[in-house]
Amino acid sequence: MSSYLSNNWDTILTALRQHIWLALVPVVLGFVIALPIGYLGVRFPRLYHPLVNVCGVLYSIPSLALFVFLPVLLGTKILSPLNIVVALTIYTVALLSRTVADGLRSVDPLVVESATAMGYRRLRRLVDVQLPVALPVILAGLRVATVANISLVSVGALIGVGGLGQLFTRGFQLFYLEPIIVGIVLSVALAGIADLTIVLIQRWITPWTRFQGRTA
Amino acid sequence: MITFDDVVKVYPGGSTAVDHLSLELPTGKTTVFVGPSGCGKTTSLRMINRMIQPTSGRILIDGKDVAGQDEAELRRGIGYVIQHAGLFPHRTVLDNVATVPMLLGKSRREARAVAAELLERVGLATEFASRYPAQLSGGQQQRVGVARALAADPPVMLMDEPFSAVDPVVREGLHREFLRLQKDLGKTIAMVTHDIDEAIKLGDVVVIFRQGGHLAQVGTPQELLEHPADEFVAEFVGRDRGVRSLSFDSAADLPVRPLPADLVLDDAGRPAGWSTGESTGGTFTVADSLRLVTDLAISSPVGIAVRVDDHGKADGVVPHHDLVDHLAARRGRK
Amino acid sequence: MNLNYLFDPAHWNLEDGSIPLLILSHLWYVVLALIIGTIIALPIGLYIGHTGRGSFLAINAGNAGRSLPTLGLLMLMVTLLGLGLTPVLIALTVLVIPPILTSAYAGMRSLDPRVVDAARGMGMRPWQVLTKVELPMALPVLISGFRSAALQVVATATVAAAVGLNGLGRLLIDGLAVNDYSRVLAGAIVVAVLAVLLDLVLALAQRWIVSPGLR
Ligand SMILES: Nc1ncnc2c1ncn2[C@@H]1O[C@H](COP(=O)(O)OP(=O)(O)O)[C@@H](O)[C@H]1O
Ligand SMILES: [Mg+2]
Numbered sequence: 001m002s003s004y005l006s007n008n009w010d011t012i013l014t015a016l017r018q019h020i021w022l023a024l025v026p027v028v029l030g031f032v033i034a035l036p037i038g039y040l041g042v043r044f045p046r047l048y049h050p051l052v053n054v055c056g057v058l059y060s061i062p063s064l065a066l067f068v069f070l071p072v073l074l075g076t077k078i079l080s081p082l083n084i085v086v087a088l089t090i091y092t093v094a095l096l097s098r099t100v101a102d103g104l105r106s107v108d109p110l111v112v113e114s115a116t117a118m119g120y121r122r123l124r125r126l127v128d129v130q131l132p133v134a135l136p137v138i139l140a141g142l143r144v145a146t147v148a149n150i151s152l153v154s155v156g157a158l159i160g161v162g163g164l165g166q167l168f169t170r171g172f173q174l175f176y177l178e179p180i181i182v183g184i185v186l187s188v189a190l191a192g193i194a195d196l197t198i199v200l201i202q203r204w205i206t207p208w209t210r211f212q213g214r215t216a
Numbered sequence: 217m218i219t220f221d222d223v224v225k226v227y228p229g230g231s232t233a234v235d236h237l238s239l240e241l242p243t244g245k246t247t248v249f250v251g252p253s254g255c256g257k258t259t260s261l262r263m264i265n266r267m268i269q270p271t272s273g274r275i276l277i278d279g280k281d282v283a284g285q286d287e288a289e290l291r292r293g294i295g296y297v298i299q300h301a302g303l304f305p306h307r308t309v310l311d312n313v314a315t316v317p318m319l320l321g322k323s324r325r326e327a328r329a330v331a332a333e334l335l336e337r338v339g340l341a342t343e344f345a346s347r348y349p350a351q352l353s354g355g356q357q358q359r360v361g362v363a364r365a366l367a368a369d370p371p372v373m374l375m376d377e378p379f380s381a382v383d384p385v386v387r388e389g390l391h392r393e394f395l396r397l398q399k400d401l402g403k404t405i406a407m408v409t410h411d412i413d414e415a416i417k418l419g420d421v422v423v424i425f426r427q428g429g430h431l432a433q434v435g436t437p438q439e440l441l442e443h444p445a446d447e448f449v450a451e452f453v454g455r456d457r458g459v460r461s462l463s464f465d466s467a468a469d470l471p472v473r474p475l476p477a478d479l480v481l482d483d484a485g486r487p488a489g490w491s492t493g494e495s496t497g498g499t500f501t502v503a504d505s506l507r508l509v510t511d512l513a514i515s516s517p518v519g520i521a522v523r524v525d526d527h528g529k530a531d532g533v534v535p536h537h538d539l540v541d542h543l544a545a546r547r548g549r550k
Numbered sequence: 551m552n553l554n555y556l557f558d559p560a561h562w563n564l565e566d567g568s569i570p571l572l573i574l575s576h577l578w579y580v581v582l583a584l585i586i587g588t589i590i591a592l593p594i595g596l597y598i599g600h601t602g603r604g605s606f607l608a609i610n611a612g613n614a615g616r617s618l619p620t621l622g623l624l625m626l627m628v629t630l631l632g633l634g635l636t637p638v639l640i641a642l643t644v645l646v647i648p649p650i651l652t653s654a655y656a657g658m659r660s661l662d663p664r665v666v667d668a669a670r671g672m673g674m675r676p677w678q679v680l681t682k683v684e685l686p687m688a689l690p691v692l693i694s695g696f697r698s699a700a701l702q703v704v705a706t707a708t709v710a711a712a713v714g715l716n717g718l719g720r721l722l723i724d725g726l727a728v729n730d731y732s733r734v735l736a737g738a739i740v741v742a743v744l745a746v747l748l749d750l751v752l753a754l755a756q757r758w759i760v761s762p763g764l765r
Contacts, residue, residue, distance in 0.1 A: 056701065056746075056749065057742060057745075057746060059701065059705075060701050060704060060705050060741070060742055060745030060746065060749075061705065061738060061741070061742050062705045062706070062708040062718075062719070062722065062737075062738060062741050063705070063706075064708050064709065064712075064719065064722050064723075065708070065722055065734060065737060065738030065741065066738075068722065068725075068726055068731075068734050068738075069731075069734070069735070069738065072731060108302070108305075110298060110299075110300055110302040111302050111303070111304060111305065113267070113298070113302060114296065114298060114301075114302030114303075114304075115304070116267065116291070117265055117267055117291055117294075117296035117298075117374075118291060118292065118296065118315055118316050118319065118364075119287075119288045119289065119290075119291035119292030119293075119316065119319055120288065120319065121288045129304060129306075132306045133304070133305055133306050135306075143613060144612075144613070144616065147613050147616045147617045148616055150617065151616060151617055151618065151619040151620065152619075154619040154621050154622055155619075155620075155621050155709065157621070158621070158709075158712055158723070158726075159726065164619075164622075165619070165621060165622070167622075168619070168621055168622040168625045168626075169625070171625065171629065172625040172628065172629060172713065175629060176629075177626070177629055177630070180622055180625055180626045180629060181626065183619070183622050184618070184619060184622040184623065184626065187617070187618075187619045187622065188614075188617050188618060188619075191613075191616075191617030192614075192617060195613050195617070206306065207348075208305055208306050208307075208348040208349075208350065211347075211348050211350040211351045212305065212350045
């Protein structure tokens, strides 16, 4: 193992770096896109169920298929990382739009009503009251999306761009365990660190949740 | 003054919640809407701050039609308190109360200063200021709700069953607090409740609704108890309305007799019990109501209510046959 | 890119590598993984939810399980165990466990404690409380977890083809290998349709199993 590590250090680091970019850029893009979409699903209640269904179908498209089609649809090269980024952004949007909608729907209607009655206009009410109160739900969804993305990136290795996934295909082809194990460990560690980071951010920006469910 | 001018509200689906309501809510007074569940009280209340748009008719505040005003601006000038308070879970108590002043453009520091003052006013210690709503009891949350509604010092307050979600003992305390605050502040208040006792206790004017959004009767609590307009109102205010109406009659003109020999006094002249060893069961002053005197006379083991002066010294007694005569005479006067 | 491959009758006979047989093998992986995963995860999730012991595990098992890259796990298992059904099932079962465990836990935690208390007060034994009250009430949450597990495993079972096994991933991998995008498209469509149909079946089952009082 240690000889594998020392001999392939650069390859591993490059793969790791690529993995981080391929996984996290879609999380940010997807989150930014999902916010308005999820909001629409709440603002116009009729859109909620169609939204949930479309997101469900999008999420059930196999990642491999999406990775393969995007070059055809976007005119990108098959080896372009853009394919992976766009595909994972689509998954993230599918996952988070619903989460944002569910989060906003979870806000106690009495809270929204009293904000309205105090004279909040729609946009400021959303930013000052609804979104902050929905944050615990939204951030829980963000955790899922981030972790899912980090593990999905490796499938890209089947079309030649997959961050740590390339260690899997290499090991598989050469019938060689070390790269596979290193890839899995790094991928899981990366997901763990990302997850933990979001949890810490959540603690920091939603201090009130620590007291909920304790007293009347 | 808040004026309802021939206001109708028909919800989509056809149910008429408010049916041609015309009504005036006097400035500086508490007007309580009361009636069975579903009779249109909440709908009427929420049309005042345009949370609900009337189907027809107008609502005016001090002569100005609310329909012509910017919704958000209008609402910032009207305090609003609801059951369970609707506090923002993500803001501390202090910042909840500071909400409207900040919406009105005050700096955070100014708004918080106002908020701190108000919290004190509604009887919440400073230590609560930095807590989150989830860390408060129901009664405390309700106080914060009231403080939040008062924060911008609005001339008008709307309260929808503000004290319904707390237990009777806490409610009792909130009622006292409310009456004390309202005595100081003199806001124009519209309050909804389904509890006729609460309405009688807190209202200067009570508006009784019946099913279908119709007005059944408007009047002072005493008027409603003594002269219910019809069977429905009589039934609604309750069978013991005669006794309760005694709350509004003063004990001042009740004739008293000199202290009897078997009333034991302490060194300061305060009543200490009857010579048989039994307690007086409480005392009244000239500021109390006939209802209290009646209660004392009935529950006293010897059938006598004891009156004291401002210093607690016994200064007369009322045996219950005197009370009966007085009530009969009172009946003749009405 | 076109739909020729999908609609060519030759690909719908029952010969090796035909679409119906690939669907069958795909479903076989999916169903086995769901069954094994449920047998493992359900009791654990119910137990943790019921007792409240090990909540930390239940909450974090979800994200920990999701973080295991299925492709890596599959390739690891094949390298270790050789080609066959077992490595595929291991990789897919690991995928199925987290959502079922988490939802079983969440379903049990979401119960109104007063109802459970009332059931005990009526003289139900612990087993009766579980089967007659807690489970039926936890079902909506539980089934929605099962549905998301099913959706995920249908889409992911395509990676089996990457190690030379069957399933609808064959259409994707083989199509890609020979630049036959019509075949890749056929694979993607069939997988998505399969996922939607499976979800529909589960939704119907949910209507049928869950008490109308809980909808
Ligand atoms: N948003 C709504 N849509 C349709 N009907 C409503 C709505 N809100 C209230 N109602 C109906 O209007 C009537 C009056 O409701 P409300 O004003 O809430 O009564 P109250 O506060 O006196 O209990 C009820 O019959 C109620 O069912
Ligand atoms: Mg009401």
